[in-house]
Amino acid sequence: MSANDDWFRRPCLSDEDRQEFERRLQRARSSRPEYMRIQAGALYATGAYDLSLKMIDRTIADYPAHLPAWLLEQKADCLRSLGEIDPALDTYASSLDRVRVDPGLRGNAHFSFAELVWCRRMLSRYEDALTGLADFWDCNPIFPMNEFKQFGLNALLLEGLGSKDEAMPSARRALAAAAKTRSQATKHHSLGLVLDSNAEIRRALENLVN
Structure with missing residues (x-):
């Protein structure tokens, strides 16, 4: 070394x-x-x-x-990758609670929590996931990836709760974000584009709107 x-x-x-x-x-x-x-x-x-x-x-x-919120989010990511789903969700929730106290510590735990809940089809936690998205809603996301996840997960969770009509505008907005080839980031327009790793969410959104 x-x-x-x-x-x-x-x-x-x-x-x-x-x-x-x-x-x-x-x-x-x-x-x-x-x-x-x-x-x-x-x-x-x-x-x-x-x-x-x-x-x-x-x-x-x-x-x-x-103990910033992003450290708890980092711990939750580890737990998720190790297959410890319930502890991961609880840790994401703790991270979000910390951000609610200090918004300056905001990360992406609201996306990770919602995505894990939807991917596992944990219907009993859909409302919690929607609340997390709503609490940290960004009206004008800089990165298409954030726009895609925010609107896409919102749509899929609403659909899962039987609110398909309410979900449709968010689904269309998410698919439009997925098609973007430039972000709003100054000098770095290729940052934050939607990746192929989000194919499952994209397919579900396409099925929703078609």
Whole structure:
């Protein structure tokens, strides 16, 4: 490991990496929770969900005063990837509760919660998912992906509750967002476009409007 390497962005942690991480973490005078969060994210990106979750839980335990909503969202993502669906939903909900107290900490937990509820067809939680979307509704999303998820998930949840007519305008808006080839982001018009990974939601919306 060279001195210039980002010791807190390791995609995996060998014994040597762990020792180096702990040594440098202890030497850090500030930003320790942030270093741990970034390392957890790097582990998550490579599929090491269990290790990422352990790092997040350690961060929460060691620095309870530094508990932003996005850290809970990151934990929920790990739980979801590990197949722990109910704990994931509860953690997304905790993240949303934290954002309601401090809107400046807003992430995408409202989308993740709604998407997981819909994908699992958890009808008993559809109303909660709709409430989450409504509480953080963006009238003019910059990114087509956010527009697609906001309106698309809203439509599919409404359809699931038997309100197809109410769902139709949102479904059409979501499909229009999916067709966009440019975002409103300054200088980065390719950011936030709808990806092929959202094919299941898109198909469901197409079935709804046809």
